[in-house]
Every structure is written in structure tokens, then in C-alpha cells.
Amino acid sequence: MRYTLLLHYAEMSPEELGAEMMAEGQRAFASYAATLHQAGVLISGEVLQPSANSTTLSTVDGQVRVQDGPYADTKEQLGGTFVIDVPDLDAAIGFARQAPPVAWGSVEIRPGAVHVVDGAWQPNQ
Template identity: 65%
Template sequence: MRYTLLMHYSEEAGQVLPPEVLEEGRRAMRSYAATLQAAGVLISAEVLQSTASSTTIRVRDGALQVQDGPFADTKEQLAGTFVIDVADLDAAIAWARQSPQAQWGAIEIRPGATHTVAGVWQPNT
């Protein structure tokens, strides 16, 4: 079963933490990704740029609305994702618990509904 680990953190932390603390966090996340890869459960991982670089779009009554920034103004922002393929939710929780991100932010675990293989939608099982 595929699960996406949605990594949330406070963007303010990047502005107030010393550079050596930020670098230690990056090293810890690289090690975590390598551990997932070595275990054969990592499908993909993505680190996102800050919300300052995001754009949100909506179509309302046929008109495109473009907004600079994120959809929601919250203290914690989506920082990145890991897509893993594991047996069940318990296994996904066990992998998420090992993430350094769990120490300084929140991790939302969401099961995938479908995914594509060579452009064809497949159900997740």
C-alpha cells in the first residue's frame, strides 16, 4: 500500500535557527531518505521551496484566479513529501516515526488512492 508522508514544519524556524542546526537537520533528513531507499520502501521524495515561492490557482465561474503564496495562512507549512510502499498503516507510522521531521514538525500520513504507471491510472493496494 502506498502512503504519502506529508512533512509539515514552521517556516519561521529557518529564519531563527543557526545555520549549523539547519545543516544538521538536512543531514538527518538525507540519512532518513537513504534508510528508506535501502529498505526498498521509498517510491519518491520531494523537498519543497518555501511558501514565498508558491502560487495558488482557482477557477471560479470560469475565471482563473491566481494568488501568490499558499492557499492557507498557517504557522506550519508543507515542506515536502515522501511516498512509500509498505504493508499497512502500522508500517507507515513506524517509518514516519523514524523521520527527524517528527522531532520538529508534524507528519501527516495519507494513503494513496491511485497512482500512474506509464500514464495509466492504477488503484493503490
């Protein structure tokens, strides 16, 4: 079963974090990705650019509206994702507990409904 681990945490610039904290965070994420890879469960992972670089589309009065910058006005933003393939939710929780943002933000576990394999939609099982 595929689960996406959505990593939410406060956005900070490299200057706000400082070089030491930035390096520590990069090591933590690299170690976590290696753990998932070695366990054979990692499908993909991404650290996202700051939410200020996002573009959000929505429909307002029948017209598509394009909005630059973060859509959510919150302290924590979606900072990255990992897609894993594990037997069940308990296994997903076990890997999510190891994600670095558990210490400074939150990790949302969301099961996939369908995914694409060789161009065809497949149910998540």
C-alpha cells in the same frame, strides 16, 4: 500500498535557522531518506521550496484565480513529501515515526488512491 508522508513544520529562512541547525536538518533528512531507501520502500521524496514561492489556483465565481505566495495562513507549512510503498498503515506509521519533522512539526500519512505506471492509472493496492 502507497502512502504519502506529508511533512509539516514551521518555515524558517537559512538565516533564521543558522548554519549549524541547517546542516543538522540536512543530515537528518539525508539519513531518513537513506533509511527508507535501504528498507526498499522509498518511491520518491522532495523538500519543497518555501511557501512564499508557491502559486495556488482556485475558481472564484467561475473564473480561475491565480494567487502567489502561501495560501494557508498558518505557522506550519507543507515542507516536503516522501512516497513510500509498504504493506499497511502500521508499517507506514513505523516509518513516519522516524521522519525528522516528528520532533519539530507533524507528519501526515495519507494513502494514495491511484497512481500512474507507464502512463496508465493504477489503483493503489
